[in-house]
Amino acid sequence: MRILLVGAGGVGSAVVRIAARRDFFAHMVVADYDPERAAKAVAAVADDRFSAARVDASDTAAVTALLAETGCDVLLNATDPRFVMPLFRAALAAGANYLDMAMSLSYPHPEQPHALTGVKLGDEQFAMSGEWEQAGRLALCGMGVEPGLSDVFARYAADELFDEIEEIGVRDGANLTVDGYDFAPSFSIWTTIEECLNPPVVYEAGRGWFTTPPFSEPEVFDFPEGIGPVECVNVEHEEVLLMPRWVDAKRVTFKYGLGDEFIEVLKTLHKLGLDRTEPVGVASDQGRVQVSPRDVVAACLPDPAGLGERMHGKTCAGTWVKGVKDGAAREVYLYHVVDNQWSMAEYGSQAVVWQTAINPVVALELMAAGTWSGAGVLGPEALPPRPFLDLLTAYGSPWGMREQ
Numbered sequence: 001m002r003i004l005l006v007g008a009g010g011v012g013s014a015v016v017r018i019a020a021r022r023d024f025f026a027h028m029v030v031a032d033y034d035p036e037r038a039a040k041a042v043a044a045v046a047d048d049r050f051s052a053a054r055v056d057a058s059d060t061a062a063v064t065a066l067l068a069e070t071g072c073d074v075l076l077n078a079t080d081p082r083f084v085m086p087l088f089r090a091a092l093a094a095g096a097n098y099l100d101m102a103m104s105l106s107y108p109h110p111e112q113p114h115a116l117t118g119v120k121l122g123d124e125q126f127a128m129s130g131e132w133e134q135a136g137r138l139a140l141c142g143m144g145v146e147p148g149l150s151d152v153f154a155r156y157a158a159d160e161l162f163d164e165i166e167e168i169g170v171r172d173g174a175n176l177t178v179d180g181y182d183f184a185p186s187f188s189i190w191t192t193i194e195e196c197l198n199p200p201v202v203y204e205a206g207r208g209w210f211t212t213p214p215f216s217e218p219e220v221f222d223f224p225e226g227i228g229p230v231e232c233v234n235v236e237h238e239e240v241l242l243m244p245r246w247v248d249a250k251r252v253t254f255k256y257g258l259g260d261e262f263i264e265v266l267k268t269l270h271k272l273g274l275d276r277t278e279p280v281g282v283a284s285d286q287g288r289v290q291v292s293p294r295d296v297v298a299a300c301l302p303d304p305a306g307l308g309e310r311m312h313g314k315t316c317a318g319t320w321v322k323g324v325k326d327g328a329a330r331e332v333y334l335y336h337v338v339d340n341q342w343s344m345a346e347y348g349s350q351a352v353v354w355q356t357a358i359n360p361v362v363a364l365e366l367m368a369a370g371t372w373s374g375a376g377v378l379g380p381e382a383l384p385p386r387p388f389l390d391l392l393t394a395y396g397s398p399w400g401m402r403e404q
Contacts, residue, residue: 001024001073002073003019003027004074005029005076006083006087007031008032013353016042017044018347020050024364030052032052034054035052039052058082064090064093068094074367076099077101080191081105082105082190082277084103085104092132097139099140099364100141101142101144101359102144104125105121108211114213116210121241126377129376132375137375138375138378139376141377141379145356146237146239146317148359148360150170150239151379153318153321153385154319155383163326165249166322167250167323168321169255169322170239171221172254173223176311176340179311180310183265184302184304186311192266193269195237196214196215196263197275199214199236200234201240202253203243204250205250205251215235217255219255225337225400230257230259231260233263235256236254237254239254242381243381245379245382246382275294275297276294277292279292309344312340315355316336319334332402333402334399334401335402336397337400362395363388
């Protein structure tokens with residue numbers, strides 16, 4: 001297997017460090033718009049199976065050419081969701097398989113955004129599934145931690161833990177703190193703004209997908225391994241769009257433990273129009289320039305990938321499932337916890353980006369072995385879960401299950 005990794009930010013750099021310890025691939029080309037960032041990611045592992053390149057992720061033709069030039073047969077997308085479709089199309093054009101950790105962008109319903117869905121997350125990708133099937137290539141979408149591992153948990157619960165599922169609820173929480181900053185997101189602020197301020201999507205059998213206002217339906221969820229109770233709210237996320245396609249459940253939700261301060265910051269950004277992605281004119285010494293308000297916000301905040309030394313605590317991703325097994329009611333929480341102190345000491349990567357990065361590497365290894373295969377646009381829940389969970393444990397990152 002020869003892999004083209006596009007994106008050498010926090011997650012991409014963590015992918016390199018994790019993959020360097022495995023032997024399932026022949027070569028990985030690490031490509032980024034910033035060639036110095038790609039070179040730095042490669043230099044961190046001192047392994048001749050890695051090389052660096054420059055590419056513009058928005059340029060489908062350039063990415064297609066790079067795939068051909070390097071002989072890579074799979075593209076791993078570690079960029080933010082803006083670049084999903086150019087990279088998705090490039091992989092198909094080059095005859096390569098494809099993985100991402102976030103799906104194509106959504107667009108709210110123009111008239112009833114807090115009741116009806118518009119263009120849903122992943123709709124643009126699923127619209128091209130027939131082309132991928134015809135090409136005999138696999139586009140494995142949403143293969144990070146959330147979405148990704150959370151979807152594997154859902155499939156595992158359906159296959160082995162329940163006879164009937166009433167509700168699947170992805171629940172994400174942490175007790176992370178960052179020294180020296182009043183406000184410092186632990187993940188891409190661009191992506192966080194996108195998913196938190198868009199109308200959340202909920203799925204119900206018989207009703208299908210519908211939306212609610214942002215930060216709706218607050219609940220307190222008790223997270224394991226010392227994290228404790230965290231208030232979680234509805235947030236737009238891919239799992240709700242993926243799970244109902246392959247897992248039979250009466251209801252599917254995603255709730256994120258943001259905290260009151262984070263929610264107020266996001267609401268303020270929205271009120272001021274600083275969450276907008278459309279460029280606005282700004283006067284400068286060089287004349288009037290066009291800038292995206294959201295890009296400005298991201299530029300003003302610290303890079304999450306560089307916060308590891310200042311971070312303390314744990315992050316938890318997991319899937320709560322409620323249903324029936326052998327005629328009796330059952331509830332479980334399947335989860336994965338990463339301690340920032342451990343991930344920094346072991347890999348030099350902060351917990352949130354490391355937890356995201358390990359899952360596509362595990363998936364790539366399963367694909368290289370032929371354990372995971374297929375054609376078309378698939379989510380993680382379309383593939384057998386047990387080999388993934390076993391290999392994740394073999395990587396030294398075990399998962400857990402708690403009866404509720």
